[in-house]
Every structure is written in C-alpha cells, then in structure tokens.
Amino acid sequence: MINELPKEIATILQSTKKDPVQFEEMIRPGGYLPPEMDLMVDAISALSMGKNILLKGPTGAGKTKFAETLSHLFNQPMFSVNCSVDLDAESLLGFKTLSYKEEKQVIEFVPGPVINSMNYGHFLYIDEINMAKPETLPLINGVLDYRRTITNPFTNEVITAKAGFNVIAAINEGYVGTVPLNEALKNRFVVIEVPYIEGEQLKQLIETNTKLKDSKNIGLFVKLSGDLINAVNQGKVAEDAASIRALLDACDLSVLVPPKRAILRSIVDKLDEEREREFVKNLADTLF
CATH class of the missing domain: 3.40.50.300 (P-loop containing nucleotide triphosphate hydrolases)
Structure with missing residues (x-):
C-alpha cells in the first residue's frame, strides 16, 4: 500500500x-x-x-x-x-x-x-x-x-x-x-x-509556538533547556525536567508572571525528588 x-x-x-x-x-x-x-x-x-x-x-x-x-x-x-x-x-x-x-x-x-x-x-x-x-x-x-x-x-x-x-x-x-x-x-x-530539540531550532519553536516575544528571555530559556538536557544525560535529573512541552508552558507563563515562578509551576513542581527540584531552581536562579 x-x-x-x-x-x-x-x-x-x-x-x-x-x-x-x-x-x-x-x-x-x-x-x-x-x-x-x-x-x-x-x-x-x-x-x-x-x-x-x-x-x-x-x-x-x-x-x-x-x-x-x-x-x-x-x-x-x-x-x-x-x-x-x-x-x-x-x-x-x-x-x-x-x-x-x-x-x-x-x-x-x-x-x-x-x-x-x-x-x-x-x-x-x-x-x-x-x-x-x-x-x-x-x-x-x-x-x-x-x-x-x-x-x-x-x-x-x-x-x-x-x-x-x-x-x-x-x-x-x-x-x-x-x-x-x-x-x-x-x-x-x-x-x-526523536531527540530533544536544542539551540536555534528550539529558539524558533519558542518564537512560533508560545506568546513569549522577548528575545533576551527566549535566549535564557534556550540556555536553561540545554543545561537541563545535559543534566539528564549526566543522570542528575529525570527526563521530565528537560521536557520541551514543559519548557514551552514556562515560556508562555513568563509573559504574565516572573520567569522563575513560571519555571517553578511548569517544571520544578512536577519533579518527585527534592534534590532534582533544588537543582532546577538553582539553574533558574543563575539564569534569571
């Protein structure tokens, strides 16, 4: 067929x-x-x-x-x-x-x-x-x-x-x-x-699929995603932490609330391990 x-x-x-x-x-x-x-x-x-x-x-x-x-x-x-x-x-x-x-x-x-x-x-x-x-x-x-x-x-x-x-x-x-x-x-x-989307392609995805238009914050979210993917590969956090779907939710929320709070709601609070939650919060603090 x-x-x-x-x-x-x-x-x-x-x-x-x-x-x-x-x-x-x-x-x-x-x-x-x-x-x-x-x-x-x-x-x-x-x-x-x-x-x-x-x-x-x-x-x-x-x-x-x-x-x-x-x-x-x-x-x-x-x-x-x-x-x-x-x-x-x-x-x-x-x-x-x-x-x-x-x-x-x-x-x-x-x-x-x-x-x-x-x-x-x-x-x-x-x-x-x-x-x-x-x-x-x-x-x-x-x-x-x-x-x-x-x-x-x-x-x-x-x-x-x-x-x-x-x-x-x-x-x-x-x-x-x-x-x-x-x-x-x-x-x-x-x-x-199907691997994670990274770099320039992730930037394009955020621009076309979210309400976030601030180029500086888009760049910071792309950097956050790259750091999370590296952490997953090193076994520091679960794959859920690097979900592109969750990242796009955080980008959307960051239009109306501070980025660190958007990351908390969209990514951090979904994680089971306190160690993983603290790791992602530290990354967000460093970037934002």
Whole structure:
C-alpha cells in the first residue's frame, strides 16, 4: 500500500537535501521541526511506502507534534489511541450499545479509532504504546502488517484498511508502568529516534509556538533547556525536567508572571525528588 504525498510536498521532499530551508518553511508555523531534517525525510519516506513508524524518545521531545505534522503533510486526518494498563479491545476497536431504529430497540456497533481509521483510510496514532498490557496489542497484529486487515470480534466482520491508512506509534522507554515491546510487535515498525530539540531550532519553536516575544528571555530559556538536557544525560535529573512541552508552558507563563515562578509551576513542581527540584531552581536562579 502506497500513501501518496501531495505533489508539492513530494517535489520538496526530493529536493530537501539541496534546499532544506524550503522544506522547513512548509512545516511552519506550529509544526514539528526536527533537530535533523533526515528524521522528517525518513519518516515521510517510510509512510509513503505504507510502513508503520515508531517514534522513540524522551517525554516532551515532540513525538506527538511530530505525528501531527506528518498527518498535516499527508493531508490525512488522524485518529488517536492513548494507551494505558486499562486499554482493551473496546478502546481499540469499538463497542456495542443499544439504540433505536424505526422505534425499535437494536444493538448497534460504535467503531473505535482502529476501525474508523481503517474504514476512512486515515492515519492512526498510538501514543505510549508500551503502556498497554502485552496481551492487548496482538489484537491488531494483522492491522500492522502487510495484510492491513482485522476480523472485528464484536461483529465478525472482516475489515480491510482503505488506501491512505497507516500507523504512527510513540514510545517512552523506562517509565513506571511501561513494558518492553515484544519482537513480533516491534518488527512491524520502522523506528525513528526523536531527540530533544536544542539551540536555534528550539529558539524558533519558542518564537512560533508560545506568546513569549522577548528575545533576551527566549535566549535564557534556550540556555536553561540545554543545561537541563545535559543534566539528564549526566543522570542528575529525570527526563521530565528537560521536557520541551514543559519548557514551552514556562515560556508562555513568563509573559504574565516572573520567569522563575513560571519555571517553578511548569517544571520544578512536577519533579518527585527534592534534590532534582533544588537543582532546577538553582539553574533558574543563575539564569534569571
């Protein structure tokens, strides 16, 4: 199954290495700008060949925004599944309910995100896929491989995905409640490693995605992010501390409250360890 890109994007994709700036302009405003344009090119290439992609990286690195940007570039609406230990067949596929038709009570099947995305030929986004119980996801193995089909256990209907359907999943490894993906599931994906956004690209992200316009403070928030990422890499703080999502919240809040208080509310107070909270507060005191 080949998912065709709009012609103008396909043309730009072919010339990305020659003119990456032109491609970046297509993604803006508000879209995901990867640290390396190869990440976007590889993801688009895989999806256009009908392959599923697994976005792998730390929390707050922009995986959901990456998926939304891909959906936008393909002009494909996207159904979403948020995985948890409570995820079951009904959450994925749909459920039966009582309704009325011509004044008679009937049992009706209400399709879930997997069935809807297959029937409409849209994208399916499975967030935090490794939060689901290992026995749940094999229900959609046939959806994720070359067959692109499923037998709906609630109706016994065999459903084959329409052209355009594809799957993007995201994974945060090493968190409480997560489980390793089994090999059968992992082998159904092309893996795209999503690192933190840093430097000039983070500056652009703050400028386009937050209400903060003060160039000095934007520079200080970029420096804070870089220091937090280094601290994560050195094992001084948890990955949550370097979440880009949390940083953008802090940037927004800093328009109305002092930056250090914005950092306290958006980043510090989310951390569990007092040692980590003090570390981030000290960084904020130094910069702001």
